[in-house]
Amino acid sequence: MEKVIFMNRDERIRKKLELFNPVYISLENDSAKHAHHIESMKHNNQFMSEGESHYKLTVVSDLFEGLNRIDRQRKILQLLEDEFKTGLHALELKTLALSEFNKS
Numbered sequence: 001m002e003k004v005i006f007m008n009r010d011e012r013i014r015k016k017l018e019l020f021n022p023v024y025i026s027l028e029n030d031s032a033k034h035a036h037h038i039e040s041m042k043h044n045n046q047f048m049s050e051g052e053s054h055y056k057l058t059v060v061s062d063l064f065e066g067l068n069r070i071d072r073q074r075k076i077l078q079l080l081e082d083e084f085k086t087g088l089h090a091l092e093l094k095t096l097a098l099s100e101f102n103k104s
Contacts, residue, residue: 009052009083016079017059023098024060030092031055053089064097 007015010027017025031054057076064072072095080088096104 009055009088013055013057013080013083016083017076019079020059020061020063020075022059022061024058024101026056026058028056029054030090053087055088055090056092056094058094058096060096060098060101062098064095065099066097069095 010029013027014025029052031051059076067075073093076093076095077084077091080091
C-alpha cells in the first residue's frame, strides 16, 4: 500500500519552487492579517481556509538572470496556478536574480 503524504500550502509552494533551483526563498503566510474578509470568499461553493490564502514570497534564482520583473513573476504565477485554483487568493512577489541579490 502506497503511503499518502499530505502537504500544506506552504510545503507545496516550496516544493514547486525547487524547479527554479533557488538560492534563497522567503515564504511568509500573511493570511491572519486578512481573516476579516476570508469569510466572504468562496471557492467551488466552499469557504476557503483562512490559514492559507495570502502569502509574501521572495525568490532568488540564477534562472531569473536576463528576465524582466514581469516575466519572472509570470513564471512563478504559472507554476502556482493550481494553488490559486484551490484557495490561494493573494501573492506578493519579489523575484531576484542572484547578481541582484548579491548587490543588496
